[in-house]
C-alpha cells in the first residue's frame with residue numbers, strides 16, 4: 001500500500017478550477033519536491049494533505065485513511081513564514097514538540113526521560129547553530145534563525161509525513177545549505193515521507209528523489225482560469241541521475257511566448 005495515495009483529485013474555489021485530476025501514489029520514505037508556476041495550486045495541494053482543505057472531488061489517503069483534521073505527530077508542517085511560539089525560549093520551543101511526541105497522554109515529562117530530551121534538544125540546537133541562543137526569546141532571533149528553529153521543531157516530532165512549503169525561501173545561501181544537510185540527514189535517519197514545495201529547481205533536484213511538476217495541460221488564451229493544473233511531469237530519480245535533467249520551462253503549453261528583444 002502506498003504511504004499517500006491521491007485519486008483523481010479536483011479542487012475548485014467557487015467556479016475556478018485550481019487542480020484537476022491529480023492522481024499519485026507516493027511510497028513510504030519518498031522525498032517529493034513539488035514545483036510549478038506561481039498560483040498553480042502547490043500550497044492548495046499541501047493543505048489538502050493537511051485536511052485544511054477538502055478535495056472538490058476524488059480522495060486522498062494517508063496510510064489508507066483520510067488525512068486527520070487534527071494536527072498530530074503523523075504529519076509535521078513548516079511554512080515559508082516561521083511559526084514558533086513567541087512566549088517560549090528557543091530551547092522550550094524545541095522541547096515542547098519532543099515532550100508531546102514522547103508523552104502524548106501524560107502531558108509534561110519529568111525525571112531521566114526529560115533530562116534525556118533536554119540533552120537531545122541541546123544537540124539539535126548545536127546542530128542548527130542556535131546553541132548560544134538556547135535561552136533567548138524568538139523575537140531576539142533573526143528571520144533565518146527563527147526559520148531554522150521552526151524546521152527543527154517540526155522535525156523534532158519525527159513525523160511520518162513532513163510537509164514543507166518553501167521552508168528555505170527566506171534563508172541566506174550558507175544557512176540554506178546547512179539546513180539542506182540537516183533535513184537530508186534526518187530524512188535518511190527516520191525514513192519519513194516528505195513533500196516540499198519549492199520555487200528553486202536546483203534545490204528540488206538536489207534534495208528530492210521524486211520531483212512533481214504541477215502545470216496546466218489545457219490552456220484557454222481567452223480565459224486563463226478556465227482550467228486547473230495537474231502533475232504534468234513526474235521525475236523519479238535514482239542516485240545515478242541526481243544531476244538536474246533538462247526540465248521544460250513552466251507555463252501553459254500553448255501560452256504565447258514573450259517576444260524576443
Ligand SMILES: Nc1ncnc2c1ncn2[C@@H]1O[C@H](COP(=O)(O)OP(=O)(O)OP(=O)(O)O)[C@@H](O)[C@H]1O
Pocket residue numbers: 013018036037038039040041042043044045
Ligand atoms: N481559500 C481560497 N479561496 C479562493 N481562492 C484561493 C484560496 N486559496 C488559494 N486560492 C487560489 O488558488 C490558486 C492556487 O493557490 P496556491 O496558493 O495553492 O498556489 P501556489 O502554486 O502555492 O502559489 P505560489 O507558488 O505563488 O505560492 C491561486 O489562484 C489562489 O488565488
